[in-house]
Amino acid sequence: MNINLIPQPQYVQTRETGLITGVPTWQVELHTPSADLRLSALSASIFGEVTETVISGDCYALVSTGLPLNLRMAQRVQGRNDGYVLILDKSHLEIYALSASGLFYGLKTLEQLLRNGNGSIPALTIIDWADLRLRSDYLDLRTVYPTFELILQYVAELSSYKINTLVVEYEDKLPFRKLSLLRHPEFAFTEVEHRLLLQTAYDNFITIIPKQQSFGHLEYILKHPAYISLRETPESVAELCPNRAGSFEMMAEILEEVASFHPDSEYLHLGCDEVWSLGTCADCRQSGLTREASFIRFVNRLVEKTVSLGKKPMIWHDMLMHATVEEIAALDKRVLVVVWIYGGHRMKADARQILHKLQDAGIEIMGASSVRCWDDNGDQNYPVIHNRINNILDWVELVQSEQLYGIIHTNWACPFSLGSPYGLFETSRYPAFFAADHSWNFHADTHSFLERFLGQFHGVLIEELPLEEWNDYVVTDYYQLIPQILPSITQNRLTAELIDAMIQFEIPAQRRSPLQTFLFRGVLSPDSEEVFTFLRDKYKSGYGDLMKAKQNMQTVLAKLLPPSMTELFIMSRFYRPELFEANLREIITDLAILDTETG
Incomplete structure (x- = not known):
């Protein structure tokens, strides 16, 4: 039996003792240092009878009822991110971890095994952990995006692929209170809906990072008569002048509201990318600052405000690309800079150049790939997959060589708010879960991903497909295969x-x-x-x-x-x-x- 899991575990050993059935009917015991309703709910959804016990120490375990605890097993993932040990034999089950998230992911692996095998699983041992501490998907709520009900389903689904972070670019979809004019008249979340979104993320061990553009891409704010005068130029409908009276005060007020909606979020992403017209208005020219120095001075004010709200600020890197060493030295060290480079023959070289520049200045950094972006094809109906696969793999290589702890796998709905939409969010799940596979396991097998995804996501068994030369298909063939295999798709x-x-x-x-x-x-x-x-x-x-x-x-x-x-x-x-x-x-x-x- 193939263990076609996504993400692919670090270590799997199967035993030739035949398939095990009836596991969900087994009685199990959940042992935790303190009660965790998330673990209770997931255990109860898999097993018919779960007994819960609070134990001393820092271990988490789920074992067959009456089985002695072997907590030393958890030490096999000591020092690993979200690690767990899963042991399944004909008569018993054991899952051990050193964190609640580790046990949660062990249960998710078991859940995936049961679903893929229609309730039958081989006897096996899995020792597994995440190579990256932060593994992020991205939800872009501009232009065209899923209904609220579907968003909740997608957020819950992320945990099955062991994604633990979601950056949400709300734009005008937050239920702003004080700044109610910013609420979208039709599609803004209600406060109840927004709390349900956050709760769904929490229930699935997913951290929400709110994204609030604070410099560029502000079409939805700077269109209002009260703020039009803050544009860099009258024609730059999306870009804020940092040297205009009222610009910082406007953004500070918005950041206060965004932070208040996310009391448990560690980070607040400030955007600050693609401020193309910066430095062109009279106020900027009269400041005597270079474009980069003007950018950094305004960002530092945003950083100070964000820190005062109890959040760690993030920004994109691109406006710092041409900053001098002296200018970057002036950047507030409390900001985390996310380097996003999505392709090109110099992708890795360009990324290393800016990563090293920021590291040398003492700035914390992270990488960002993209699972859906411009790709010189603004009318794309689904991701340009060969570019996206290569970009994800390039970033996986970079986080290893540059010793980064996370990747944000961005997923853009459109090039900008007034642009033509890309293909729908649903079409991006293939590269998004490819990214999840490699964020969890740097050495996940690329060649087998297409087969694993078709089985896991679509319920398709390759041996049952009417395809003669399966071995001729490669990881980038997914979209063109769909019309051919559509009759066989069940999920x-x-x-x-x-x-x-x-x-x-x-x-x-x-x-x-x-x-x-x-x-x-x-x-x-x-x-x-x-x-x-x-x-x-x-x-x-x-x-x-x-x-x-x-x-x-x-x-x-x-x-x-x-x-x-x-x-x-x-x-x-x-x-x-x-x-x-x-x-x-x-x-x-x-x-x-x-x-x-x-x-």
Whole structure:
């Protein structure tokens, strides 16, 4: 039996004693130094009868009822992140850990084994731990994102993949009280919903890091008449002037509210990336500071405010790339700088350069890969997977060589708030859980991930697929495989249907001689029978398939998004093809007749 787990454990030893069944019917004892409702709930969800006992010391254990505790087993993961030992034999089960999170992840591994084996598990020993202390996913609540009910499901799901941190970019979705004008009129969380989000994260050993942009990407704030005057320039709708009276006071007030909504969060991410127009207004020029010095001076004020709120501030690195050694020396050492570099042939070299620059200045650092980002394809319908896999692996290599303790695997919904949305969040689970696999285990097997993901996430057994040459498929083939294996998918089927709908759209819109690539010939040759016959034929085939794809996409999106988000996404994909169609109708006046003839 294959132990197709995600993340892949550090050490697994199976024993040839046949499969064990009926484990959920066993009576077990939960031993903890203090009561933990999270461990109680997860144990009760797996086993029919759980007896709980508080024990002295720092060990956590779950064992078959009546089995003597062997707490020395927990020492095998001493000094490891979230480590656990799981031992399963025909007659008994033992799970030991030195932390509540370690025991939780041991139970999650058991849960995954039971699900993958339909209740049957081989006798085995697993000794496992996380190579990274901080393993973060990212939830971007700009433009298009899941419904609240689905968000809660996704947050809970993260724990199955042993992700322990979630950065949430709320934008205008927080239930602001004092600054109520910042609340989105339709999609802002209620206070009850937000508390439920935080509780769901806590219940699954996930730490929420709130992200509050504080310098750039402030479209949703600087659009309000009360704040328009704080823009760097009237045209820079997203960027704050740091030298304008009122700029810091506005951000300080916002940070106070954000911090108050997250009393248990250690970090507060301030953003501060891509402030492209910084230094161009009269106030900045009159300050006498360089662009970088002006940036650092304002960041230091934000850092001081954040620390006063009991939070550790984070910022992105990019505005420091060209700062001098002397300028970086002025940066407040209480800030953590997250270096995000998502690709390019110099990715690792550029990352090391800025990492070393910051380390030499005594600045705490962390890395950030991306599971969904621009990738020179703003109209992507799902992540550009070969770039994302390479970027994740590059960062896994970097955190080892540079001895970093965490990676934030960013997941962008769009390039900026007013931009076209990328493919839906659901399409990003493949690279997100690939990142989780390698954040937990630096040496997880890349080649087997596709098979492990199809089994774990989609309930697909490779041996049951109608594929002749499985060994020819590689980790980057996931998206293109989905239409072929869709009939065999039993879990997360809606995600598969979404990916299939995107591919069915891409075929007529981008891949199979899309009309816009040769529409110009109708303008150049208005009297050519050959050209017009060709255009009529392409219209009949291409636009017929495109409209079918639109109907299919609308059906799938209606199950995942509220109506206004569905409308926005559909328009982002079909606005241009429909413009081309309108242009064609001006050139060829009998298309309405063709529509009638073809139905």
